[in-house]
Amino acid sequence: MATESSDNKLQLYSYWMSSCAFRARIALNLKGIKYEYKPVNLLKGEQHSDPDFLKLNPVGFVPVLVDGDLVISDSFAIIMYLEDKFTQRPLLPSDLQKRIINFQVAHIVASSIQPMQNMRILDYIGEKVSPDEKLSWVHGVIRKGFTAIEKLLKGHTGRYATGDELFLADVFLAPQFYAATSVNVDMSEFPVLARLMETYKEVPVIREASPENQPDAPSPGT
Ligand SMILES: N[C@@H](CCC(=O)N[C@@H](CS)C(=O)NCC(=O)O)C(=O)O
Structure with missing residues (x-):
């Protein structure tokens, strides 16, 4: 909004x-x-x-x-x-175990994935190592994080990451999926996450927040 x-x-x-x-x-x-x-x-x-x-x-x-x-x-x-x-x-469930899973997922995305794939790191790798190394670095970082989250969520998902309502974990996962898609990460080894990724595409509050729907996004075809 x-x-x-x-x-x-x-x-x-x-x-x-x-x-x-x-x-x-x-x-x-x-x-x-x-x-x-x-x-x-x-x-x-x-x-x-x-x-x-x-x-x-x-x-x-x-x-x-x-x-x-x-x-x-x-x-x-x-x-x-x-x-x-x-x-x-509420963005956090009242169930203590689910609450803690939400915090862990959020922090894996926010601390162990996104900072390792941000623009400055990639520019640095491109400059100091080689531009060809950037993609394999990003894939490695995302795969490591997704492997952990896939395990963490197993047995706890509902329609969304930790039940039938969207919570903090979903708030952090949806953007990370968007980033993974933009660099063509193969999601087939993460069946739980791949299913969530498809589900999020149908959720209006996520769609409205998506990059292409923001006022500063370039208009299609430009
Ligand atoms: N921990 C911060 C990280 C913020 C962050 O890395 N923002 C990126 C965009 S996702 C940024 O502004 N990058 C600009 C730059 O690296 O110069 C947060 O979660 O807000």
Whole structure:
């Protein structure tokens, strides 16, 4: 539910292709929260060159959520903030075991996959090792993480990752699947994840948050 006017309080600094911003967008949509979309063009390097953006997040990453005087600059922190402030539609199940699985999945994606495949790492590998090594590096990182998550979820899934409702694990997995698809990861060795990946494509709150549906996405054919 991104809007382009500033008549509401929440602002999300985002880039259409950012998987981390995609997580925040899904959480906002799940909770039915309207927000103003503030594009930051990562390809043009605005995250490092725009002084106003750097004031919000000196580390130079999206997403950043601004809620009045409060600035939150990490997708996990943003999502936990939304969970605490907007208690409608909880993003964590009450069952303790499922809750812990949700945290583990989120952290495997956020700590053991995404940071290893981000633009800076890939540029570094391309420059210092060889451009040909970038793809096999990304595939290795994603496969290692997906192998762990596949095992973790076995016996706990319902329609979604940990039951019949979307929770934190799904919020982190859907964007990571999008990233995996963009580099043609073979999902056949991850049957549980492959099924979730297909299911997410039909979920409106995820579709609305998808990269191609963001205001800063290039129009088709350009
Ligand atoms: N831990 C942070 C990571 C944020 C992050 O890595 N953002 C990426 C996009 S997914 C980014 O802004 N990259 C820009 C760059 O590397 O210069 C989070 O979860 O929000």
